[in-house]
Amino acid sequence: MSRDRQIEQRIVILGGGSAGWITANAMLQRWGDKGADITLIESPDIGTVGVGEGSTPRLKFFFDGLGIQESEWMPKCNATYKVGISFANWSTVPGFDRYFHPFASEIDRHTKTAFFFNTYARRQGVDVHAHPDRFFLAARLAHNRQGPKPNENFPFFVEYGYHFDAGLLGEYLKERATAQGVKHVQAKVVEVNQAEDGDIASLLTDTNEVIEGDFFVDCSGFRGTLIQGTLDVPFHSFAENLFNDAAVVLPTDAEETIGSQTISTAMKYGWAWQIPLTHRIGNGYVYSSGFCSADEAETELRGALGLLDSDTEARHLKMKVGRVDQHWHRNCLAVGLSQGFIEPLEATALNLVCNTVYDFIDTVDAHGFSGEGREAFNETVNLGFENVRDYIVAHYIMNSRDDTDYWRQNGSNSNVSERLQQILTIWKSAQNLSQEMERLKIPSSYTPMSWYCLLAGYGFYPATRPVPADHPAVTRVDMATIDDFVRRCSLNFRSQNEQLHFQ
Ligand SMILES: Cc1cc2nc3c(=O)[nH]c(=O)nc-3n(C[C@H](O)[C@H](O)[C@H](O)COP(=O)(O)OP(=O)(O)OC[C@H]3O[C@@H](n4cnc5c(N)ncnc54)[C@H](O)[C@@H]3O)c2cc1C
Structure with a gap:
């Protein structure tokens, strides 16, 4: 691998959620002094998914790799x-x-x-x-x-x-990346221009700015604006063995003695997470809309949290579960929800984000942007997704509940x-x-x-x-x-x- 390779590329990242800012920080650290010119575009109108508050140890390696102390980032993100x-x-x-x-x-x-x-x-x-x-x-x-x-x-x-506040983590990573040279454009991308050979050439914003690039990173969330929208890379759904496709989120007050575990409690049509932060507990119910309505899910979660009479507002989300066939296609890399998502039972999404970004950086350091190593890279990322999927599916196959059709159908699902x-x-x-x-x-x-x-x-x-x-x-x-x-x-x-x- 050649860590000395110059990376004289204009890299344009579309999306400023956790995936976009993790990518920006990682690329800046490895390529910032090798000629890479990094721009991140995000739309303040669209916003981020705003959940994703639990991690695996992979996030610690990410921070350690960037040389960021826990005493620096954790208090700013209400992390535990x-x-x-x-x-x-x-x-x-x-x-x-x-x-x-x-x-x-x-x-x-x-x-x-x-x-x-x-x-x-x-x-x-x-x-x-x-x-x-x-x-x-x-x-x-x-x-x-x-x-x-x-x-x-x-x-x-x-x-x-x-555990951390996802919004604050994004803010922290944004401040760090922009302070160190990542250009930040706040605008909505309304058009994607392709070159004759099909590569992405530039992005047009709603402020009429044309942002040209040599390489594009799609961190646009579930939309997958570049990888799925423009480049038409097929999406491979995991719905046949992961039924959950929606979530409802409700915060509660922090406990005086803060816990050090995520609690995942099985509900009638899915499961609910409980994530202790310093300023609140993040709660959410991940369920299958094929088995219960959003209202039913919210009522069940409110009941479990003792919030039936509370006016705390719930947030409802839809989830697209699966992965794209190629995470790196032409001059575009997809990272985060745009590349795929496995429901959050083991809090693996940011793990996959970090793996994707660093595998990509290593591949480019070894072979440049020519495309050499791309096939192997895509296979590795796909295998990573499938391995996580299998482990999550195992939870559903192992369950022995029979109180609802949801659990019965999960338990007897032979799509493994x-x-x-x-x-x-x-x-x-x-x-x-x-x-x-x-x-x-x-x-x-x-x-x-x-x-x-x-x-x-x-x-x-x-x-x-x-x-x-x-x-x-x-x-x-x-x-x-x-x-x-x-x-x-x-x-x-x-x-x-x-x-x-x-x-
Ligand atoms: C219910 C739920 C629970 C989760 N729990 C966990 C967890 O515990 N642990 C974990 O690791 N992960 C979890 N995740 C996943 C995690 O939230 C995401 O992986 C992570 O937040 C990264 O999201 P993202 O940056 O890819 O997308 P988003 O946060 O959706 O960001 C997309 C960005 O793209 C921008 N954008 C989109 N289109 C345009 C456009 N046309 N022009 C300009 N900007 C645009 C938006 O403005 C935004 O900045 C969870 C996800 C869900 C749905």
Whole structure:
């Protein structure tokens, strides 16, 4: 890869949501002193989607890569630390009505093997403890509302993501990028001009400005104005196995003791998120409009939040779930909702945004803008989308609710990818999931630990049978020792509230 390559290109980014400003900051950092001239156009009239307030650890790597301190950006975005996600009421299996999907920690290596071992035994019908939560430090931190940063005397790393106000994050990234040289045009693009060969040549705004460019980045949101609208790149819907296509959003007051997890609670026709920020809790219900109306969804969410008599206004959104076939086509790269979206159950959208942008930058650093490396790049991004989709679909396949048609149809949906089918078969046949995934070369963006947590978390086990007390599966893992170990480790972490007090 040639990091020395000059990038003498006029790069025009259409859209100033999180995707647009993440792209602008990333390209500026890598190419700003190599001749790249970056302009971002956004329409104040259209606005941004304004949601998307939970991240994976990928966002931390993004900030670290730009050299931005948490003490600098977090207070400005009312951000909090996130150690994982709880899934409540998705499973009806006794003892499994809730589980936690942890971000990884260095401590896990002391407990993970015991968890894997117990799930193996339990899948063979041995009655041992095989729910993930007691095995993972992050689950304990979430339960105690502790932050992920250990005290100095405990040098073990816990991965974490963030919760943040999406509007404020966009503002922060905008200020940073414009201060460092990104040109910012506030106008609506009303026409896209193409060159004879079909490449995009320029954008015409409603203020009659013609903005020419060599390369264009489509961050225009669900519209996909350039990639789908002008360049006609086909959109591949995921609706056959991800039914949710709408959301309703309602804020509530912040809690005094701020949590460090996202809570995802299954509802009648989808699920509701609860995201703790410093100034409010973000709540939203993601549902399928094929099964309930916007009014019904709003009423159900208001009921769950105790807001039936409140005049707090709800915001309704539509979602287009799927991906474009090519994320880089001609002289255009699509990033963010314009390239595709998988519903936000695991808060993966900005993860995919960062992966797309940095993979693109690396490809261009290696091959220039000639198009060499484009096919491989598109395949990688598509695989990233499909891997996330499979993991999300697994939640719906695993659910054991039968209270509405929505859950019944999700549970019996046979539209699953071959990869997911293989993973489920390995699990059901009580084989070693990590080894088999490696042996069969099943690609996944999720680690075996995440898969074990999901499948075990739903209580996806056969009925247990009486087991002799001296069976190795009963004697090998001492849960009291594990509980004590995880509890002692957790003593080395302060509360989320304390960790948010930056000096
Ligand atoms: C219900 C819901 C929940 C979500 N939760 C999460 C989450 O927890 N975690 C996560 O990572 N992601 C989440 N997402 C996704 C996340 O919100 C988006 O990935 C992220 O905000 C990026 O959006 P964007 O910048 O692509 O699009 P947008 O925010 O829609 O921005 C589009 C931009 O394009 C501009 N624009 C469009 N057309 C024109 C035009 N003709 N001329 C000029 N400007 C134009 C607009 O003005 C705007 O600036 C969620 C999404 C939804 C719908």
